[in-house]
Amino acid sequence: VTPSREFTSALDKKERERVDTIFGAMSEDEKDALVKMNNDLLDFQSREDSAEAKATIPTLEISDIDTKAPLYETEIKDLSGYKTLHHPFNTKKISYLKLMFDLTVLTEEEHLYASLLSELLCSLGTDDMTPAELSTEIKTDLGMLSSYISYYTDIEDIDKVYPFFVFSSSVLDSKIHRAIDIIEKIINSTNFDKNQIEAILRQRKNRIKQ
Numbered sequence: 001v002t003p004s005r006e007f008t009s010a011l012d013k014k015e016r017e018r019v020d021t022i023f024g025a026m027s028e029d030e031k032d033a034l035v036k037m038n039n040d041l042l043d044f045q046s047r048e049d050s051a052e053a054k055a056t057i058p059t060l061e062i063s064d065i066d067t068k069a070p071l072y073e074t075e076i077k078d079l080s081g082y083k084t085l086h087h088p089f090n091t092k093k094i095s096y097l098k099l100m101f102d103l104t105v106l107t108e109e110e111h112l113y114a115s116l117l118s119e120l121l122c123s124l125g126t127d128d129m130t131p132a133e134l135s136t137e138i139k140t141d142l143g144m145l146s147s148y149i150s151y152y153t154d155i156e157d158i159d160k161v162y163p164f165f166v167f168s169s170s171v172l173d174s175k176i177h178r179a180i181d182i183i184e185k186i187i188n189s190t191n192f193d194k195n196q197i198e199a200i201l202r203q204r205k206n207r208i209k210q
Contacts, residue, residue: 082180094173096170103149124191141178
């Protein structure tokens with residue numbers, strides 16, 4: 001695929017020509033009917049509903065709303081040897097997985113590098129997979145996989161903030177162990193290829209300039 005600055009304008013021109021061809025083949029009666037249909041639609045859209053019509057819209061009273069939020073108990077489970085907090089929501093057989101690593105031991109400067117690392121990890125290859133192969137593996141076996149830095153406040157003291165390095169994935173329940181395998185491979189055997197890192201950094205720099 002070759003990028004083109006004229007791609008959108010060429011599509012617009014093609015669409016205008018298509019519409020002009022269809023409109024030119026219409027009889028005067030068909031054109032009048034089309035104009036009338038459009039005017040009727042505009043009139044309908046701008047017309048205020050009657051009080052009777054508004055009264056048919058279902059409404060809720062404040063008393064209809066439960067003031068107590070539902071409580072979902074957290075279960076502790078073993079997932080591929082990792083202690084996992086499991087929240088039993090009905091997610092249509094899709095698991096939303098987060099692996100979180102405490103970053104409170106890092107210095108302020110090291111946090112900057114951790115942020116950069118989070119952008120690199122899922123974009124670089126591993127010892128046995130190129131970046132393209134890893135990307136294909138993620139798209140084939142998982143719904144999504146990303147890494148990022150996230151911050152959480154203390155539930156008892158909102159002035160306390162805890163940074164975490166997070167791997168986040170959505171995957172079918174039947175393939176959740178595959179997600180763990182891929183994340184382990186990224187953590188333990190990412191290939192920090194200098195040329196690939198430079199290309200990613202250039203892309204990041206261009207995004208900042210835009």
